[in-house]
Amino acid sequence: MRSQQLMRWYKTLLAAFGPQHWWPAKTAEEVIIGAILTQNTAWKNVEQAIAALRGAGALHFKAIAALDTETLVELIRPARFMNLKARALQSFARFFGERYGYSIRRMKQKPTDELRKELLSLYRIGPETADSILLYALEKPVFVIDVYTKRIMSRHGFLSMGHSYEDFQALFMENLSADVQLYNEFHALLVHLGNRLCRPKPLCDQCPLRGIA
Template sequence: MSSRTSQTLRAFYDAMYKALGPQHWWPAETPTEVIIGAILTQNTAWRNVERAIENLKRANALDWERLYGLPFEDLAELIRPAGTFNVKARRLKSFIQWFHDRFDLDLDRMFEMPVSSLREELLEVSGIGRETADAILLYAGQMPSFVVDAYTARILYRHNLIDRSADYDEIKELFESNLPDDVQLFNEYHALLVDVGKKHCRPKARCEGCPLERFEHDAERED
């Protein structure tokens, strides 16, 4: 742990939280909905995921037993609004089959596992990448596993906290080794970074009004 890095990361959080307030993320009613949303949100806008989840709700299919027995074609049609629906239906089916075989569709049993062990197993499921696995752990399981995305990487790179070559796990480790293991902190921090990334730290930076503008940065740095 670097005390300077820890102080900087905490100062970033405080500045964003003061300016933007709580983000109330993840927008879901149940852990099941979080997991399905985390898989469906890959490479699409969240509004499309919401439409797909509404379809599942109307079909009474937001239930693991129901999803397990749902034919592939029916599932694909229900999640069509999320885009690449056949690919995502395969990913959902892969997760559900693993979840059935490993935990008998019991979320409590799944989230009783140590976070590092469960993360390793999730990453072995077809279609579950690092960001999706961490979103499931943090937002559905309330487990301290920091979620990294493109916004996070761009913000840290422009603020000279990482090199351009830093990969997902290096960035994740930067947060987890310099912040307390606090689920609510990880949750809010990631959501705040997403908000700043969408509004300000775009490929072409819009620094005016950014909560992080006062910190040393190079807005011309490209991904």
């Protein structure tokens, strides 16, 4: 029942909004950098920081590892909380270099559960950031949960906002096929819906899910 309902939602959102082409990045490392920078800030701010890193030739972790902290802080200043995020980027750069030799291919070979534990042990990498890295950068079938997803699912009576990240994640992963493309597109569509219509003050009369059982 839940599986069929979720797939109806997916098909309805895809028909309404079209493919989202998320994550907007040219490389897996750029996805990871963006996933760290987007914490607690708008994506437009992240885009400015990424442009600055690209202009400095530092949009990959080997270059980030070689930067001094002050330079990195200034480059990512538009993303806000730049001191914390600079430390997070440097922490990931050390981990990525020491554990995987800056190789995304080698990183992808690690079993998902083990890799997720490694990511969660890093500075300022929580479940949402870890799962964004796993899904969007490393193409692992892990459904990402964020504030938009929680808000939408709670308003439609699936779970309350008081439920845990893991509860919301299980709702999707236990009822959908473990398909990277499906998880990618479905999550991106929910983000689009939450950003555009299912806001703190919702525009329910415009929602494509209105009346969908």
